[in-house]
Amino acid sequence: xxxxxxxxxxxxxxxxxxxxxxxxxxxxxxxxxxxxxxxxxxxxxxxxxxxxxxxxxxxxxxxxxxxxxxxxxxxxxxxxxxxxxxxxxxxxxxxxxxxxxxxxxxxxxxxxxxxxxxxxxxxxxxxxxxxxxxxxxxxxxxxxxxxxxxxxxxxxxxxxxxxxxxxxxxxxxxxxxxxxxxxxxxxxxxxxxxxxxxxxxxxxxxxxxxxxxxxxxxxxxxxxxxxxxxxxxxxxxxxxxxxxxxxxxxxxxxxxxxxxxxxxxxxxxxxxxxxxxxxxxxxxxxxxxxxxxxxxxxxxxxxxxxxxxxxxxxxxxxxxx
Amino acid sequence: xxxxxxxxxxxxxxxxxxxxxxxxxxxxxxxxxxxxxxxxxxxxxxxxxxxxxxxxxxxxxxxxxxxxxxxxxxxxxxxxxxxxxxxxxxxxxxxxxxxxxxxxxxxxxxxxxxxxxxxxxxxxxxxxxxxxxxxxxxxxxxxxxxxxxxxxxxxxxxxxxxxxxxxxxxxxxxxxxxxxxxxxxxxxxxxxxxxxxxxxxxxxxxxxxxxxxxxxxxxxxxxxxxxxxxxxxxxxxxxxxxxxxxxxxxxxxxxxxxxxxxxxxxxxxxxxxxxxxxxxxxxxxxxxxxxxxxxxxxxxxxxxxxxxxxxxxxxxxxxxxxxxxxxxxxxxxxxxxxxxxxxxxxxxxxxxxxxxxxxxxxxxxxxxxxxxxxxxxxxxxxxxxxxxxxxxxxxxxxxxxxxxxxxxxxxxxxxxxxxxxxxxxxxxxxxxxxxxxxxxxxxxxxxxxxxxxxxxxxxxxxxxxxxxxxxxxxxxxxxxxxxxxxxxxxxxxxxxxxxxxxxxxxxxxx
Numbered sequence: 001x002x003x004x005x006x007x008x009x010x011x012x013x014x015x016x017x018x019x020x021x022x023x024x025x026x027x028x029x030x031x032x033x034x035x036x037x038x039x040x041x042x043x044x045x046x047x048x049x050x051x052x053x054x055x056x057x058x059x060x061x062x063x064x065x066x067x068x069x070x071x072x073x074x075x076x077x078x079x080x081x082x083x084x085x086x087x088x089x090x091x092x093x094x095x096x097x098x099x100x101x102x103x104x105x106x107x108x109x110x111x112x113x114x115x116x117x118x119x120x121x122x123x124x125x126x127x128x129x130x131x132x133x134x135x136x137x138x139x140x141x142x143x144x145x146x147x148x149x150x151x152x153x154x155x156x157x158x159x160x161x162x163x164x165x166x167x168x169x170x171x172x173x174x175x176x177x178x179x180x181x182x183x184x185x186x187x188x189x190x191x192x193x194x195x196x197x198x199x200x201x202x203x204x205x206x207x208x209x210x211x212x213x214x215x216x217x218x219x220x221x222x223x224x225x226x227x228x229x230x231x232x233x234x235x236x237x238x239x240x241x242x243x244x245x246x247x248x249x250x251x252x253x254x255x256x257x258x259x260x261x262x263x264x265x266x267x268x269x270x271x272x273x274x275x276x277x278x279x280x281x282x283x284x285x286x287x288x289x290x291x292x293x294x295x296x297x298x299x300x301x302x303x304x305x306x307x308x309x310x311x312x313x314x315x316x317x318x319x320x321x
Numbered sequence: 322x323x324x325x326x327x328x329x330x331x332x333x334x335x336x337x338x339x340x341x342x343x344x345x346x347x348x349x350x351x352x353x354x355x356x357x358x359x360x361x362x363x364x365x366x367x368x369x370x371x372x373x374x375x376x377x378x379x380x381x382x383x384x385x386x387x388x389x390x391x392x393x394x395x396x397x398x399x400x401x402x403x404x405x406x407x408x409x410x411x412x413x414x415x416x417x418x419x420x421x422x423x424x425x426x427x428x429x430x431x432x433x434x435x436x437x438x439x440x441x442x443x444x445x446x447x448x449x450x451x452x453x454x455x456x457x458x459x460x461x462x463x464x465x466x467x468x469x470x471x472x473x474x475x476x477x478x479x480x481x482x483x484x485x486x487x488x489x490x491x492x493x494x495x496x497x498x499x500x501x502x503x504x505x506x507x508x509x510x511x512x513x514x515x516x517x518x519x520x521x522x523x524x525x526x527x528x529x530x531x532x533x534x535x536x537x538x539x540x541x542x543x544x545x546x547x548x549x550x551x552x553x554x555x556x557x558x559x560x561x562x563x564x565x566x567x568x569x570x571x572x573x574x575x576x577x578x579x580x581x582x583x584x585x586x587x588x589x590x591x592x593x594x595x596x597x598x599x600x601x602x603x604x605x606x607x608x609x610x611x612x613x614x615x616x617x618x619x620x621x622x623x624x625x626x627x628x629x630x631x632x633x634x635x636x637x638x639x640x641x642x643x644x645x646x647x648x649x650x651x652x653x654x655x656x657x658x659x660x661x662x663x664x665x666x667x668x669x670x671x672x673x674x675x676x677x678x679x680x681x682x683x684x685x686x687x688x689x690x691x692x693x694x695x696x697x698x699x700x701x702x703x704x705x706x707x708x709x710x711x712x713x714x715x716x717x718x719x720x721x722x723x724x725x726x727x728x729x730x731x732x733x734x735x736x737x738x739x740x741x742x743x744x745x746x747x748x749x750x751x752x753x754x755x756x757x758x759x760x761x762x763x764x765x766x767x768x769x770x771x772x773x774x775x776x777x778x779x780x781x782x783x784x785x786x787x788x789x790x791x792x793x794x795x796x797x798x799x800x801x802x803x804x805x806x807x808x809x810x811x812x813x814x815x816x817x818x819x820x821x822x823x824x825x826x827x828x829x830x831x
Contacts, residue, residue, distance in 0.1 A: 031706075035715055042749075044749060164550070271514065
């Protein structure tokens with residue numbers, strides 16, 4: 001297990017290096033941050049001065065080398081757009097994203113797995129067929145459409161749920177939470193539902209497929225013939241085995257959503273990290289973009305490692321040597 | 322274990338009840354605004370865009386201000402100002418004004434502010450800052466500013482330069498200055514949660530009297546359909562940037578009132594005139610102008626929310642001339658002109674433009690391409706995000722492009738030096754002249770205006786210049802935009818939009 005984790009760690013570092021290099025490569029073609037920082041009436045000389053002061057006049061490999069040295073010391077530079085440290089700007093928004101995604105993934109997991117089991121037990125029942133057809137919708141309708149439609153129905157016409165934002169929040173230390181107020185929960189419903197749609201559909205289909213396969217296995221037939229209670233057969237014998245891939249996918253989705261739920265966050269003006277990333281891309285705020293990509297990569301890599309470890313815990317057959 | 326759980330639940334529900342009471346306390350003289358742009362920072366010199374200045378204008382004051390829907394220059398922190406000679410500006414300061422932290426405002430703060438402008442680390446007003454030769458404190462309430470060259474529009478810009486407190490700005494950490502504004506303005510910042518809201522409260526000691534609206538909560542929402550939902554569901558009292566597609570929906574909603582305001586920004590097309598390029602020929606330039614059906618662009622693409630423009634400056638700008646008329650839409654004449662110029666079979670040209678900057682910008686560019694195709698000019702369309710478009714514009718590598726502009730100083734001189742003057746890197750002219758348009762006659766006339774101080778003479782000279790530039794089709798003007806706002810009728814706010822799109826809350830009446 002130890003060597004395995006060390007190996008994964010080294011792989012992670014390689015991925016981070018590669019991702020940061022790609023970022024700097026793209027920056028060469030994605031606009032000129034100096035131009036965004038000098039004001040509308042700047043002269044060429046003033047633009048050049050700013051470019052020099054940012055070190056943007058140097059060749060890209062020198063820029064990258066400088067960034068890397070600073071990053072290794074924990075200094076990710078200053079946002080070009082708001083001129084405060086980029087890392088702080090992103091971390092300040094982490095709680096909002098984390099709360100939204102945690103609730104969404106939790107809901108998707110609970111509902112997805114239970115529906116998956118129900119559907120697998122009676123695949124031909126009418127209700128279950130409708131559920132399966134609906135799940136296709138969840139997978140194929142794009143997030144921005146779901147979000148906009150939900151806003152139009154529940155916020156604009158029915159006026160029962162708020163259209164945007166996080167509602168009232170409470171600051172506890174560095175963490176600003178929306179989970180301790182009614183308005184916070186109300187504001188969470190629509191964006192979480194938007195995120196849940198796709199995840200739910202994936203988990204439902206995965207659980208159903210796994211259950212249908214496992215239910216035909218010999219050991220399940222044995223369990224039935226032994227006269228065990230249906231509850232025991234379904235949950236203890238069948239579902240436990242099905243859960244292994246489901247947990248894997250849930251973990252990966254969690255990492256990915258934390259890093260890239262930017263569409264949902266933008267539609268609902270959710271003050272999370274994804275929302276910030278999108279603004280930074282529009283404004284060529286390169287230091288924020290590259291820092292964000294690094295954080296995203298760290299989150300996804302860690303989610304992967306945690307999932308691998310969990311895998312071993314759930315399934316004793318797996319051993320990392 | 323179970324007991325603990327119970328306790329936690331009790332605490333949780335107690336917290337929930339508390340928060341319900343907390344939200345019920347808000348009422349009355351509070352306005353909630355859904356704005357289309359979020360602030361970048363709270364350092365008033367670090368962002369010279371209209372969206373940034375719109376926020377700063379509530380926390381800070383300039384030496385002068387522009388109030389209300391007309392935009393006339395009025396005293397603010399300076400009670401009067403004069404120009405003893407071409408290079409000198411003298412400001413007499415208001416007495417008894419206090420910053421939000423209690424410090425008194427005096428001439429040292431003004432000196433500090435103007436010297437800070439030239440530091441690119443904290444300022445986007447370096448152009449203004451570096452044009453200043455010296456700032457002299459004559460006494461506590463008199464300041465004399467000398468510029469390096471004569472700048473006729475210097476005072477016109479003084480509503481955009483916000484005065485900061487010398488003592489606290491020097492003392493505070495860099496990041497604190499960038500996030501917590503300390504000004505003399507009508508509102509104090511209560512809380513800024515990035516991405517969520519900006520809350521401000523009326524400044525009880527404001528020199529102009531306490532503003533009528535006591536609490537302001539601004540919620541920036543980028544997505545226009547979400548902004549619309551916030552408006553329709555009553556979550557916002559005032560909403561900016563209503564998209565033209567949703568105009569009818571807002572108009573037909575009995576709870577809402579839509580407010581229309583002709584915007585100062587004009588949209589126009591830049592066109593190269595390098596020797597050997599087809600567009601160097603004035604006949605070709607006119608042909609392109611006449612081939613574009615602007616009325617149809619306004620009706621179909623802008624859905625009526627724009628006004629045809631015959632020139633770049635808008636009517637309140639010095640240099641606007643009512644005598645300039647648009648060339649008529651006449652594709653037959655356009656084809657004739659092309660034939661005369663030797664382009665009977667047309668030619669190829671690339672039209673570049675932003676797709677996230679102006680109202681319907683990409684669609685306007687598409688329409689122009691279609692109109693030109695009808696007279697035989699083959700247009701390759703190249704629309705892209707503004708972050709990529711503007712660097713190309715600054716490089717001066719474009720042949721034909723769409724851009725919009727208005728000048729905060731209400732003086733066309735500064736704008737024309739940027740947009741129309743031949744590029745001169747040393748003098749900083751023509752920085753936004755994206756196709757390196759160059760005309761010696763226009764340049765000479767423009768340079769001659771720089772020394773003209775007398776407002777009447779200046780207006781006349783700039784009008785002449787404007788006429789000449791339009792006769793030569795230096796640019797092809799399209800239209801002025803219209804700003805659209807909506808308010809909840811039931812809240813009874815009186816809101817008269819400003820021409821510069823700033824929202825200054827002391828001007829809104831409950």
